[in-house]
Amino acid sequence: MTDDSNIEKAPGETPAPATLIDIVFPGDTNHHGTLFGRAGLALMDRTAFIVATRHGRVPFVTASCDRVDFRGPAHIGHIVSCSGRPIRVGRRSMVVEVDMIAEDLTAGTRDLCARGQFTMVAMPEGKGAGWSLPSLDTDAIGAPKDDAVRMVDIVYPDQANSFGAMFGGDALAQMTKAAFGAATRASRKTTVLASCQRIDFKHRITVGSIIELVARIVRTGRSSTTVDVELWSEDLTGAKQTLTAHGAFIMVAVDGDNRPVPAFAA
Template identity: 60%
Template structure:
């Protein structure tokens, strides 16, 4: 099932753009911490299914920089559960999109406290289960929909959904070919349901077709209610990505035979 993520683990992918960096061209520590806090919140909410707040950042170790143009992958796992609080461990790894080189940048521990509404006295969080990572299904990233991404009805803008989907298509295609890719076309995007502010959104991208210099990436956008866990496929689309050189000329997708997974 696309996006079937265990409650004890969540993943966020992002790209380091120039506006996220300092004068050295590396990711601001504060920007990295903000991403870590977001994925820690998602992991905590998926475990407890109640609202959470960050009580403390117990320790953060900055071991290596993430540079502009690199991908950062953050993985959060719930490591300890108390009556109304839990500890979430977060790691941030930088990845060179073309080289595929990966290095651990930052590791941190976040204390999250539940703020349940309408729960009976004596309520407590569910115990930590022994869950394993599910089999991989494309490139999946989780995030939260904030108010500045929504229209006046409190629903996610279609443009914000498209931005998330095209970013996921870029990451999936670049990881597949290990070459620079650009968006050539959007074949079709269907919006199936609205996404409310405060929802978790999972973007799942799978390389479905590879030609000589182009790749077609199928992308699904799933929304998840914070408290109920109800999941809905809210949009799906197909995007054509083209491999290019430094002069933006099409080049063969390196080392991959032509495949076709589309119906």
């Protein structure tokens, strides 16, 4: 493994559109086994906050949820992906449109569950009366350069230790989720974590930081897939991203009885 303890992304490098990915667990569902609307709204609102913060680089609050159309359910075990993009920017407020997609990883189907628009208001403390948000530049929106699984989220206080830094266990959970998504999407089989190879934690991640995980498949075997996962962090008000953790995860494809099966067709 190379020495990447000080790798940073240049401030001028535009991040890809923000996508927050989560798994639908039983505790997030109603008696029909589908995702609660409130849980979906919370994910969409978090996505809108990340999009707005990356655009303005100041704190934001949600002013209104202008409209949300629920078009289909997300079932237990599905992956939900919330992707946001700014569609209108004013002096101190902006509108972010968010799509929530439900994906059955083993079947390979993707269905639009909900689409909504969120008005976010900037709270630019210390910026002066003449401060305003940057104008919307659609040409500057980055696009993924490869087929890696990318997911963003925010670090909350319940994920931190007494020093205000993210727990290593929570960071590992996020990295494992990214590895699961990459391995299952590639094989279209249910995958489970077999082992974590060396995990290097390089920098602390403070509460309120945005984290971005990038998962790439680097090796495949008969039933196993090795996924390289990078965990990047960025301060809410700064564009610089820092590589904070890096590791390799071995995921194994299993059947309904949890026995290994071929991950890819011969």
